[in-house]
Amino acid sequence: MRDDVATAVRSSEADLPLSLEDVVPEFRVVVRGGNRRGIRLERFFWTALKRFAMSRKSTLGQTVEDISSLAPETGNLTSAIRVACARWLAEENTDLRKLASLRRVNALLMACPSPAFALSSSKKIIAFNQAFQLLVRRQLPAEPSDAGRHDLKLALDLNVADIFARLAADGDKPVVTGFVIGAADRRYRAQLSIVRAPMSESEVLLAFVSGS
Known part of the structure; x- marks a missing residue:
């Protein structure tokens, strides 16, 4: 039976975030107030239980007792x-998804006093703050009849894929690159400091x- 389980787990490793070590039960003794409890849980749940206890600023023994x-x-x-553990992980995941959203990214941009924008992996500006909008209007004035800057073009000195690769290697260090925005016959050149946006479902840069 154990061999069958191992084979099934290995065959699904390419599709599921699961390993044989996760599902093998481990016996541990938890102590609280002199009381000893022998508990057998899969290693995954021991890890989750430890994180759950830490989130409560509690000990493993106290959490089990509760x-x-x-x-x-x-x-x-x-x-x-x-x-x-499963309920705590689900609630934590829900909270993280709220943080890792385009709505939250837009809030971060709005709070920034300097010009800033969000850039997708296809080099499309998907959000920007008022300071960036004012910069574009000042440096690349549109015709009075033009309600927007639909002709705005952006070019980066570094390839977007290279920026993502550098941030993946060292996400604590922003990537600095030059950029040019242009519209009609006008151009504006400056520097960007770029970080990875806190989004889990899509690749977005801030x-x-x-x-300049």
Whole structure:
């Protein structure tokens, strides 16, 4: 049976974030107030339980004790622990998704006093702040009859794919590159300081105009 499980897990590794080590049960003893509890859980849930306890600023033993006090007397403690961990992970994932959204990226841009914009992996400006809008209007004035800057073009000194690669290698260090925006026969050149936007479902860059 164990060989069958191992084969099934290995065959799905390319599609699922799962490894054999995650599903192998481990027996550990948890101590709280002199009380010792022997618990058998999969390694994944031991890791999740430890993170859950840290998020509560609590110990592993206290967290298990709290879960036990909420579980029915006739219930299964290990099942209650798995449910508690799964629910906490789901809530944490929901909170992270709210943070990792274009709406939150737009809020970050609006809070920035300097010109800034969000750039997709296809080099399309998908959001910008008022300071950037004023910069474009000042440097690349449109005709009075033109309601927008649909002819605006952007060019970066560095390839967008190279920028993503550099940020993947060292995400704590912004990438600096020159850029040019143009419309009609006008051009404006300056520098950008670029970081990866906090988005999980798409690749987006946050670009801040740092100097001309």
